[in-house]
Amino acid sequence: MTHRKPRTGTFGRKAAGPVMLAAAGLAALATAAPAGAVAAPRSGIPRDVAAAAVDEAHTLANRAHRVQYDDSFAIHEYGPLVAAVAHNRAVAASAGCSxxxxxxxxALSFQIVTTSGVDIRxxxxxxxxxxxxxxxxxxQTFAGAYQFIVATPRPLVLGRADRARLADxxxxxxxxxxxxxPAGVVESRADALAAEVKAILGRAADAVPAARGVSPLSAFQPTVSMRRHVS
Structure with missing residues (x-):
């Protein structure tokens, strides 16, 4: 029997933020913690100073619970920012089995973070x-962390169709x-899902309207970068 660690969030979960940083400065980003679930994307996203997103999947299998599985799939949609921190981690451990x-x-963790604007430093x-x-x-012990960072000139708000594809x-x-x-097959299947996520985000980013007239935004090309770390 597979045991799954209880989770407080599901599809569309957001971490704490965007958060306004005043006297505490950007150092406050290091202490930001995950929050609960968010049902729908925001429209008219305001400008914020900085944001922090933290996500994790973690498993420990042993003689009492020989089969363990955990996954995280989080989306963090942010408006124009000056700075952002995104931390994603997957940890899998097996101990003491014969x-x-x-x-x-x-353990598999997928993290999506969208940012926008030309002021982000x-x-x-x-x-x-x-x-x-x-x-x-x-x-059999496998951990996979997949992180997607999206940068667009104007805020990216995922539409219903894209959110349905990501939910699938x-x-x-x-x-x-x-x-x-086997772990190698799980890795291949996770890689294939990550490729789908990158393609969905790429199409959504390309559809973000460009700025009108003469503006630094007009030269801002949307980018979607994927970071993959497996062990």
Whole structure:
């Protein structure tokens, strides 16, 4: 039986932010923590100083719970910013299982962060994964972190069709909980889902209207970067 860690958020979950930083300065970004679920995208996104997004998937399989799975799929839509921090992490561990009864531990975290405007000066993005076997011969342990940073001249608000496509990817990501494929196959399937996410975001970013007239925004080309770290 597969055990999944209880989660407080589902599709469309947002981290704390955007947050206004005054006397505390940009150092406050390091202490931002995840919040709960957000149902729908905002329209007329205001200008903010800085934002922080933090997401994680984490599993620990052992003799008591030999099969563990956890995934995170979070979307953070921000308006014009000066600075942003995005942290995404996947950690999977297996410990103490025997060769005849091996563990299986899979953690997958997908994080989407959208930013906009020409005033943004710094985006600090970290995307890490870690898979650890502790005295666990023959165990299947896999961690995959996938991070997507979108930059557009004007705020990107995902439409209903794009959110439906992303929700479908999210469902298929969660369906990996019930597969017993080797870790290498799980990695290939996660990579394929990540490629779909990047394509969806790329089309949405290209559709963001450009600025009118003479403006620095007119030279701002939308970009979608994907960071992948698996272990």
């Amino acid at each position: 060769l005849d009864r091996p563990c299986r531990s899979v 710094r985006i600090t993005a970290t995307n890490i994964s870690r898979a650890v076997n502790e005295h666990c011969a023959g165990c 990817v999210r469902r298929r990501l969660s369906a990996l909980e019930h597969c017993d494929d």
